[in-house]
Amino acid sequence: xxxxxxxxxxxxxxxxxxxxxxxxxxxxxxxxxxxxxxxxxxxxxxxxxxxxxxxxxxxxxxxxxxxxxxxxxxxxxxxxxxxxxxxxxxxxxxxxxxxxxxxxxxxxxxxxxxxxxxxxxxxxxxxxxxxxxxxxxxxxxxxxxxxxxxxxxxxxxxxxxxxxxxxxxxxxxxxxxxxxxxxxxxxxxxxxxxxxxxxxxxxxxxxxxxxxxxxxxxxxxxxxxxxxxxxxxxxxxxxxxxxxxxxxxxxxxxxxx
Numbered sequence: 001x002x003x004x005x006x007x008x009x010x011x012x013x014x015x016x017x018x019x020x021x022x023x024x025x026x027x028x029x030x031x032x033x034x035x036x037x038x039x040x041x042x043x044x045x046x047x048x049x050x051x052x053x054x055x056x057x058x059x060x061x062x063x064x065x066x067x068x069x070x071x072x073x074x075x076x077x078x079x080x081x082x083x084x085x086x087x088x089x090x091x092x093x094x095x096x097x098x099x100x101x102x103x104x105x106x107x108x109x110x111x112x113x114x115x116x117x118x119x120x121x122x123x124x125x126x127x128x129x130x131x132x133x134x135x136x137x138x139x140x141x142x143x144x145x146x147x148x149x150x151x152x153x154x155x156x157x158x159x160x161x162x163x164x165x166x167x168x169x170x171x172x173x174x175x176x177x178x179x180x181x182x183x184x185x186x187x188x189x190x191x192x193x194x195x196x197x198x199x200x201x202x203x204x205x206x207x208x209x210x211x212x213x214x215x216x217x218x219x220x221x222x223x224x225x226x227x228x229x230x231x232x233x234x235x236x237x238x239x240x241x242x243x244x245x246x247x248x249x250x251x252x253x254x255x256x257x
Contacts, residue, residue: 112246130222
């Protein structure tokens with residue numbers, strides 16, 4: 001069993017795979033104060049929760065936007081069993097032709113997502129990740145990753161509103177706006193955050209199309225991908241496990257006999 005770990009700013013996504021078949025998926029909280037031992041206990045408990053033992057572990061692969069956490073999680077996996085653990089970064093085979101100015105700057109989560117999209121969908125393609133930031137990265141008609149754009153994430157935007165505007169409350173972002181015309185403060189914020197981001201995504205897709213060599217296949221991942229996508233005018237394929245699926249594919253590319 002391969003353990004795929006994506007370390008985000010707030011959560012750590014963990015998924016187990018046999019080949020490309022996903023056995024389970026779960027989450028832990030990102031906490032830089034935790035030790036490798038504490039994370040090892042958390043990972044062991046997750047495996048136990050899904051009826052899996054550490055003896056089944058054959059390897060691990062990590063993508064991370066929180067660099068200080070990499071060694072901690074690598075050591076945690078190795079405490080469960082002494083296996084090979086890869087980290088997505090320079091020197092690892094990904095199957096991608098990366099054409100940005102400095103490929104080393106590209107987030108490991110974006111690399112994993114792009115690897116999954118490149119393997120599954122026709123190009124040109126546009127990959128959207130709804131996380132702390134909203135990132136849109138383009139694969140051109142030849143399958144090369146040519147760059148993209150970054151905007152504030154939905155939670156980040158909500159936090160900015162509530163911390164800088166005294167009369168704006170915290171709201172439940174899982175509620176769908178009924179209309180763009182809110183009749184109270186909460187409805188107005190829902191409309192602005194959800195429908196506003198949907199309009200932004202539609203507009204950016206239109207702007208990406210001529211630069212990528214045609215209307216792109218659009219694939220989205222992240223906590224709010226389905227909620228935003230349902231309000232977009234373009235067809236968007238939503239895959240919450242895109243990053244971990246990409247990690248499993250990258251592992252296979254780097255472990256072929």
